[in-house]
Amino acid sequence: MSTGTAPAITIRGLEKSFADNHVLRGVDLEVAKGSIVALLGPNGAGKTTLVRILATLLEADAGTATVNGFDVATLARDVRASISLTGQFAAVDEVLTGRENLALMATLRHLPDTTAIADRLLALFDLTEAGNRRVATWSGGMRRRLDIAMSLIGEPPVIFLDEPTTGLDPQSRLEVWAAVREAAASGTTIVLTTQYLDEAEQLADRIAIVHEGRILAEGTLATIKALKPAPRIEYVERHPSLEEIFLALTAKDPS
DSSP, rough: OOOOOOOEEEEEEEEEEEEEEEEEEEEEEETTOEEEEEEEOOOOHHHHHHHHHHHTTSSOSEEHHHHTTTTTTHHHHHHHHHHEEEEEOOOTTSSSSSHHHHHHHHHHHSOOOHHHHHHHHHHHHOOOOGGTTTTTGGGGHHHHHHHHHHHTTTOSEEEESSSSTOOOOHHHHHHHHHHHHHHHHHOOEEEESOOOOHHEEEEESSEEEEEEEEOOOOEOOOHTTTTOOOOSSSEEEEEEOOHHHHHHHOOOOOO
């Protein structure tokens, strides 16, 4: 939810190319503090490149971006202190237990009472029962929930989740969705990339449709559903689904 203060993230005219491949072609976006924003698009749309620039892992060719009020190009250290980044695959140590993973992350962030932090997050993400088992014995959904729990340690203002449910079964996806909602409940700003229409629809306060390096549409689900195609009259008025809107916006020009 927006707090009426300055945006958590501001992007203006961001561009990035790799040789002749123009990955980002002038991206503009604002993300309100405390909101969940989904970058929705197919593989190769530029979503991950955009997140990597915001996380200071890549330099943009043109344009500007700020995260938590810090310029990603000139104040990278301050940006990194303000964020947590969870990649497309769970970055947890499978040799350690879940509790040990959380305690280790808290230690690396120089936080006191690491055991209490680990216990609180295990309970928050419904992992207490498995907390003393090695993560190698956990399901994919449980590992992903642990990954998201670890991203909350130190209470970063902004969290980036890159394709958080890639490769998971339907039940594990539901578990991760619940974990994302738990993470957002504290007021953390969350930016997630996804190619799943239902994921964007279920989780995001606002959706940005990314296609070929550009944001084609951005807004609430209701705002985007008001875009083309128009409702079709069948036996009853049927409004277009998010999938139909997405396909219409990203369709190749037949000419």
